[in-house]
Amino acid sequence: MTMNHLVSETTDPNSINAFLETVPRFDSLIEAINSLSSTVIDSIDDVNLKPVSGGDINDSGLLTLDSVDPEHRQIFLKQNSVDNARLLSAEVAGLVAIRATGARTCQPLCFGIDNELGCSFLLLSVIHSSQGSKGATNKSQGWHDLASQLATLHQALPPQPDSVEAKATNPDTEAQQQTEQQIQTWYAGWFEDNFIGSNPQYNPWSADWHEFFATQRLGQQTKMAFDKQLINRQTVQQIERIQHKLQQYLPDYPLTDNTGQPRPSLLHGDLWAGNAMLGNTSANSSEVLGYLIDPAVYVGHPETDLAMTQLFGGFSKEFYDAYAGYGLVEEGFTDRLDVYNLYHYLNHLNLFGSGYLSAVQRIANRFGS
Numbered sequence: 091m092t093m094n095h096l097v098s099e100t101t102d103p104n105s106i107n108a109f110l111e112t113v114p115r116f117d118s119l120i121e122a123i124n125s126l127s128s129t130v131i132d133s134i135d136d137v138n139l140k141p142v143s144g145g146d147i148n149d150s151g152l153l154t155l156d157s158v159d160p161e162h163r164q165i166f167l168k169q170n171s172v173d174n175a176r177l178l179s180a181e182v183a184g185l186v187a188i189r190a191t192g193a194r195t196c197q198p199l200c201f202g203i204d205n206e207l208g209c210s211f212l213l214l215s216v217i218h219s220s221q222g223s224k225g226a227t228n229k230s231q232g233w234h235d236l237a238s239q240l241a242t243l244h245q246a247l248p249p250q251p252d253s254v255e256a257k258a259t260n261p262d263t264e265a266q267q268q269t270e271q272q273i274q275t276w277y278a279g280w281f282e283d284n285f286i287g288s289n290p291q292y293n294p295w296s297a298d299w300h301e302f303f304a305t306q307r308l309g310q311q312t313k314m315a316f317d318k319q320l321i322n323r324q325t326v327q328q329i330e331r332i333q334h335k336l337q338q339y340l341p342d343y344p345l346t347d348n349t350g351q352p353r354p355s356l357l358h359g360d361l362w363a364g365n366a367m368l369g370n371t372s373a374n375s376s377e378v379l380g381y382l383i384d385p386a387v388y389v390g391h392p393e394t395d396l397a398m399t400q401l402f403g404g405f406s407k408e409f410y411d412a413y414a415g416y417g418l419v420e421e422g423f424t425d426r427l428d429v430y431n432l433y434h435y436l437n438h439l440n441l442f443g444s445g446y447l448s449a450v451q452r453i454a455n456r457f458g459s
Contacts, residue, residue, distance in 0.1 A: 105251070105281040109183040116202040119169075119211050126165060126199060126213065129156035134207065139167065147177060147288050152216065164373075165199060166214040175203050175210035180284035182212060184359070184385035191246035191356060193239045195382045196371075220368040220378045228378050230408055232368035236380025237412035243382065244355040244392040244418055245345065250277055251295050276343075276353045278302040280388040286360060286434075287441050289314070293388045299354065300340060302390065303433075304333035311436035315450075320439055325451060328458030332429065339429050339457065341420050343391060359386035361395045362402055362434075392418050397430035428453045 116122040123137060124130050131137060138154040148168040155163055170177055178201055185198045197215040204211060220232055250273060279302060280293035292310050296302035312329045315321045332339070343352040358365070365384040370377055396419065399405045413419065432453045439446040 106183055109186040109281075110179060112186050113182050113198045114200040116200055117204065119202070119204040119207055119209065122200045122202060122211065122213055123153065123155070127155040142166075148212075153213075164216045166196070166216050168212040168214070169209045170211075172203055172205065172208060172210055177285055177288070178210050178212040180282065181385065183282070184284070184387035185214075187249060187356060187387055188243060188358070188382055188385055191243050193243040193246075193382055194235075194379060195385070215371055217367050217369045217371055217381050217383070218373045220370070228376075229368060229406070232378035232380055233406040233408040234412045235378070236366055236368065236382075236405070237409050237416075239380045239382055240358070240361075240395065241413060241416040241418060243358065244395070245416070246356060247347075248276075248354055248356040248389040249281070250389070251279075251281070273347065273353075276347070276351065278354055278388070278390045279306075284359075284386055284388070286386045286437050289437055289440055291359070291386055291388070299343065299391055300336040303340070303394075304336050307433040308333055308436070311433060311440060314440045315436055318440065320444065320447065321450065325454050328454035329432070331458040332432070332454070335457070336429070339426050340391065340393075341422075344418050344420055345392075354389045355392040357388055357390050357392065357395050358382050359388055359395070360384060361398045363399070363405060366399075366405070393420070393423060393427070394430045394433075396423070397427035398434055400427060401431055401434060429457055432457075 114122075114125065116125070120131060120134060140152045140154075142150040142152055148170050150169075151167045153165045153167050155165065168178060168181075182198045182201050185195050188195045189197070196217055199213040199215060201212040202210070220229065275297045277295040277297055278299045279295035283290055283292050285291055290310075292306045294306065296306070308329055312321070312326060316323075316326050343354050345353055345355065347353045361382070365382070367381040367383055368378050369381065370379055396413065399409070432450065435446050435449040435453065439450055
């Protein structure tokens with residue numbers, strides 16, 4: 091398998107591989123499935139595959155296997171084209187990074203490119219939704235746990251350039267604590283550009299969070315929307331004013347390192363309601379747990395994740411009350427959450443068209459006039 095299909099040209103392959111190498115990689119989807127099954131299959135036609143709807147990027151399905159491991163008798167399969175393999179490898183890196191913080195997500199079991207079948211693929215552990223479980227009446231437990239998982243993600247020390255190997259595999263080691271003492275500058279960004287939906291998400295490391303958000307979040311999406319003739323020059327100018335006033339609108343990081351220096355967090359990056367689940371990996375369990383899925387990870391301010399949870403209907407009040415108990419929400423958050431969400435409204439405008447224009451204009455008028 092050629093690495094250029096799996097790793098962004100803008101990244102250091104050694105850094106991102108610290109995440110990818112923790113997950114088995116195969117050149118054949120059949121071999122990948124056989125690695126998880128006690129019955130060997132010879133053809134994809136022999137697989138018990140039930141298509142799953144709901145995603146608009148990958149083809150997805152539920153595989154039922156003969157497996158000695160009861161937790162892996164059902165696995166989740168995502169497929170895309172060979173050319174779009176990085177959509178899946180970026181997800182693998184994000185899931186591994188989230189799991190390394192101790193936050194709960196689905197487990198990436200294996201991934202790769204099958205040139206014979208003409209696809210890239212990712213096999214994941216299955217999360218059984220609480221809607222169909224014995225614990226459906228105890229959503230409160232699930233919302234509290236989801237808040238705990240997000241707080242765990244945000245409170246963990248984030249991976250940083252030149253220290254990825256220590257922080258990607260086990261963020262609680264003594265080696266990482268020593269690394270923290272050596273860090274003089276904390277960076278926002280990520281080890282490669284990844285994706286927000288199917289659009290590129292640019293993540294060059296930056297020592298200035300406000301500059302990073304202005305340029306790599308608002309700037310990139312604004313340029314894309316203007317180039318597509320989805321917004322006019324007036325809206326561009328309003329967003330440019332917002333970019334110049336971000337230090338006025340957005341606070342510094344709420345957490346500090348052991349030297350007292352403000353430091354960022356690892357972010358889920360795409361945390362709307364469809365990318366969080368309440369359920370359990372065991373179909374027979376009545377315990378309702380929270381899971382962070384389908385990430386678009388990068389390192390930055392934790393308020394960006396919390397802001398996005400309020401798009402498209404938001405999460406339960408129990409979730410917000412529980413998350414607030416971790417001391418990560420600063421005064422005035424509700425007044426500025428639209429500044430964070432302007433990035434996602436612009437992205438949805440670029441992905442899906444003019445239905446999101448009014449939201450972009452509303453925020454641009456409020457903060458950029």
